[in-house]
Amino acid sequence: MDMAMELRHLRYFIAVAEERHITRAAERLGMQQPPLSQQIKAIERELDVQLFVRKARGVELTDAGRAFLEEARATLNQLDRAFETTRRASRGEQGRLCVGVTSTTPFHPLVPRAIRAFREACPMVSLTLEECLSNESVDRLRNEQMDVAFIRASSGDGRGLVVNALLEEPMVVALPSTHILAQGKPETTVSLERLARETFILYGPPGTGMYDSTIAACQAAGFSPRVGNLGASTQLAPRITSTLSLVGAGLGITFVPSSLQRMNMEGVTYRALKGPNRPKATLRLASRRGDHSAVVKQFINFVRKEANDFAAK
Structure with missing residues (x-):
């Protein structure tokens, strides 16, 4: 028998076993009683065992029938799980994602x-x-x-x-809290031109979003940012947390997306930028x-x- 026939036979057998009556099982399966009886006999011939004891008011499982019922249910349950797993994977509801x-x-x-x-x-x-x-x-x-x-x-x-x-969001300037531009009310804004002589701490190497956005914003305002140095090395911070730590230590300023104001760093004050060339940060996927x-x-x-x-x- 092919797999489709085997699965159908298992469902026929389970229905008879649960109903304990071939006619009621046939009604449950939406088929006639004689073909169902023939299918049950075919299963018994295939297995070479007696699965049911026929009685006047129905059927009862033999010991072999009870063992087969347990295995048949387990087989169908396993297949149902396999089918559902496949459907979930097809819908993108199961698998791995990095x-x-x-x-x-x-x-x-x-x-x-x-x-x-x-x-x-x-x-x-x-x-x-x-x-x-x-x-x-x-x-x-x-x-x-x-x-x-x-x-x-x-x-x-x-x-x-x-x-x-x-989405796009405006960028703000992160300043040391002791900086003169950090004084005053929190809603105080800073023009890009006021930052032309400041020392910048750049985040990441060229080609990263924040680095390129900072360079482009300064050039649009008419100046190239002066990048701080520690010894012989240019002040490039590999992560935003280290960038803001250097700002808090008074070593320079930097531009960050406005959502970064959620990060409260000791010694760091954020100010909105003003002017026609205010930089924006784009979030991409x-x-x-x-x-x-x-x-x-x-x-x-x-x-x-x-x-x-x-x-x-």
Whole structure:
């Protein structure tokens, strides 16, 4: 018998065993009683055992029949689980997902909100987060070491990737709390031109979102940022936390996305920027072009929905 016949025979047998009556089992299965009797006899011939004792008012299971019932139920339950697992995987509700984040993206409320919504809707997906710079995320995506990534950079040539801009937010200047521009009311704004002679602490290497945004904003305001040095090395901080620590120590200033104001660092004060060339930070979601993973598609859909909802507020 092929698999379809075997599964159908198991369901016939279970129905008779549970109803203890062939006619009632036939009604339950939506078939006539004689064909069902023939199918049960065919199973007994196939197994070369007697599964039922026929009585005037129905049937009773033999010891062999009770053993077969237990195994038949287990087999169908296992198949049902396999079918449901396959369906969940097809819908993107089961599997694995590696999500990259830079050190600034988790501070935007969209990112934790989208991840939380996805996890609540798809608890069977094993989701892991990896923190790295935008350019590192791009490399890991291309090398299939990561599935999707929240980034700030535009990803350069975008080779092999799909990069969706989700939201824009203004950038603010992070100042040492002792700085003269940090004095006054919290709503005090600072023009870019006032920062022309300041020492900048740049975050990450060229090609990362915050580095490029800082350079572009200063050049648009008519100056190139003066980058601080420690000894013979240019002041480049690998992570935003180290950047702000250096600001708090009075070694310079930096631009950060406005959502970073959630990070309260000792000795750091944030001020909004003013003027026609105020820099903005773009939150983006990158994935591999042509990735057919249902889990990845499901996650991207969740992020887009949350981004649309966030922008509408």
